[in-house]
Amino acid sequence: MPVQHLQLQYEHFAEDAGLPADALMLLQKAREATGIAYAPYSNFRVGAAILLENGQVITGANQENASFPAGLCAERVALSAVTSQFPDAIIQAIAISYQPAGGNSDHPISPCGICRQTLLEYEIRQQQPIRIILGGMMGEIIIIPAARLLLPFSFTPQDLKGFPQADHRKHQNG
Ligand code: THU
Numbered sequence: 001m002p003v004q005h006l007q008l009q010y011e012h013f014a015e016d017a018g019l020p021a022d023a024l025m026l027l028q029k030a031r032e033a034t035g036i037a038y039a040p041y042s043n044f045r046v047g048a049a050i051l052l053e054n055g056q057v058i059t060g061a062n063q064e065n066a067s068f069p070a071g072l073c074a075e076r077v078a079l080s081a082v083t084s085q086f087p088d089a090i091i092q093a094i095a096i097s098y099q100p101a102g103g104n105s106d107h108p109i110s111p112c113g114i115c116r117q118t119l120l121e122y123e124i125r126q127q128q129p130i131r132i133i134l135g136g137m138m139g140e141i142i143i144i145p146a147a148r149l150l151l152p153f154s155f156t157p158q159d160l161k162g163f164p165q166a167d168h169r170k171h172q173n174g
Contacts, residue, residue: 010142010143012141042062044062047097048078049078053089060079092128098136104136
């Protein structure tokens with residue numbers, strides 16, 4: 001049978017109530033971090049909060065630029081802050097929230113492709129999964145148990161070395 005199937009398991013919550021306490025705390029920090037965004041061009045403010053194994057929380061927000069491609073997403077701002085301040089820290093989870101200029105923030109948004117690739121490399125380096133908590137300022141919340149689940153058939157350091165990945169599905173399952 002040439003057709004293969006990938007499975008993605010994630011948690012879904014209708015609202016804040018019912019979220020595990022650590023996830024709710026981190027999501028609140030991500031919501032607060034939307035306030036430190038510099039987004040005069042898109043007016044789309046994104047906040048990210050990262051929970052380290054030692055309990056510390058590091059936040060970041062998108063930083064735009066008049067030269068648009070120079071802008072950085074909230075996720076990569078927060079990840080870079082972690083790795084420059086705590087190079088050996090293990091990342092347990094990242095929460096991401098947002099505030100659009102107009103309109104509602106009542107459903108989750110997912111990290112962009114570049115941020116998925118970046119998150120995956122952090123996960124590979126630390127050899128421990130990074131939980132991804134996604135939610136707006138209100139409404140439903142999604143928790144994805146590992147970054148690799150968001151990027152099946154990914155390009156990884158193994159590929160650079162010319163090693164075949166034993167099973168591409170490992171980036172989706174487990
Ligand atoms: N943005 C993020 O910060 N994170 C994402 O995952 C998606 C997009 C930012 C980039 C840009 O400053 C604005 O949102 C609009 O794309």
